[in-house]
Amino acid sequence: MPKSNYSVGDPKAEKMIQDLVDFCGNDAAPDLIKEILTTVVKMGLEHKDRGDFKLTNNTLKELRHAFRVFLPYREKRKVVIFGSARTPESDPSYRMAQDTAQALVDKGHMIITGAGGGVMEAANRGAGRENSFGINIKLPKEQRANLHIEGDSKLMQFKYFFTRKLMFIKESDATILFPGGFGTLDEGFENLTLFQTGKCMPRPILLAEPENGTYWESFVRQFEEELLSRGYISSIDMNLFHIVHSAEEAVQHIEDYYRYYHSLRYVNEFTVLRFTRALTPAVLDYLNHEFQDILCTGNFQASDALEAEKAHNEFPDLPRLVFQFNKQDYGRLNEMILWINRNLT
Missing domain, CATH: 3.40.50.450 (Rossmann fold)
Incomplete structure (x- = not known):
């Protein structure tokens, strides 16, 4: 999540950073581009260790290139x-x-x-x-x-x-x-x-x-x-x-x-599992009986895409399972995914 108050603290620098953000013309993540540029400027102002700059520079270049290679195959x-x-x-x-x-x-x-x-x-x-x-x-x-x-x-x-x-x-x-x-x-x-x-x-x-x-x-x-x-x-x-x-x-x-399980997304306090087939009432009943131990509170519920997912067009047509996961028992979460794949018909 971008920090709204993250800045260099210098009006001249802020203007140059914003000019670079505008120059990129990237409407997908202008806030994050601004933070990245702000971090670079803050390092330049605060730091003098050349080795640290080399590490940061090489890391960013390696990631940029790899993202570019994988992007067409996502x-x-x-x-x-x-x-x-x-x-x-x-x-x-x-x-x-x-x-x-x-x-x-x-x-x-x-x-x-x-x-x-x-x-x-x-x-x-x-x-x-x-x-x-x-x-x-x-x-x-x-x-x-x-x-x-x-x-x-x-x-x-x-x-x-x-x-x-x-x-x-x-x-x-x-x-x-x-x-x-x-x-x-x-x-x-x-x-x-x-x-x-x-x-x-x-x-x-x-x-x-x-x-x-x-x-x-x-x-x-x-x-x-x-x-x-x-x-x-x-x-x-x-x-x-x-x-x-x-x-x-x-x-x-x-x-x-991956028979029916598609992907996972966290939205605020909710864990969202996406599937390629809607969960039946019988499956939901079983989950609420057998996997209650991985919940912080509440129950497992079938759902359409949440608003945060719709805002980014994240597989809006896929059915969901929404719950408040304890974010601890990932072995049990894995067991639940496997069970759903075997029993969803």
Whole structure:
């Protein structure tokens, strides 16, 4: 929400900022453009550390470029696939990643990877250039983009891990993690943490490995024996992810997740879930009986688009489920979304 009193405090500077806002001619967010420019001027007046300016400058440039690349494809759902850059082509995980990406593209999805070798290469290979994005990272020992995304206009180069990781989450609708090293685990735990704390939208998070694999099963045992038993996580948090052992199972889980569920939006104190089919009275009765524990107050109610959504033309024709969520039990929220998808007919 823009701050109405956020300013440099100098009439001359305020006029120059407003002139730049007018020059942009952007009627979608003139208030936010003004705040961005105000922040830049305030930094220029208050700060002298060149390193901080370099960080801010590079961050803004990386985000601007990535937004521009993804913008034409915002209407298509995308799946981000993570896994080791060292996985050889002979590894069953390589073939499973390739098959999963290809099958997802056949269902209308696009694929995002870290653009490197191994599992990332397999996913870009399965998706093909037309349906691939690559979000590469610049390292001291350069990570070269794989041949299936190299030179493509949808390949992006990032200096910072934090901006790169932001784009992985922001621009995707589902996450698939194949076995990998520290980088894969970093992405996996960040996905789980962001979902657990409500800092990303609900999404399928799939831990994928071929049949009889032990990689993710051993991690889940650790979750249960060490984290859950000590109270570091709750049993509800175990609902944030799902293990799959085949490309078919991975694709089916993602398709099922978005069978009727469309998206989530917060409007003041209300949480709004949008669906592609209206919720029946029987479904509402069940939710109000079985999922009351995730409400702060009130009940689950079917609704049309709220006024704040209509003002921005946010899917005005989709039916809604509106409620006052406690913004704590995201595992239960995920469980509820899955239940609705299975039972709404």
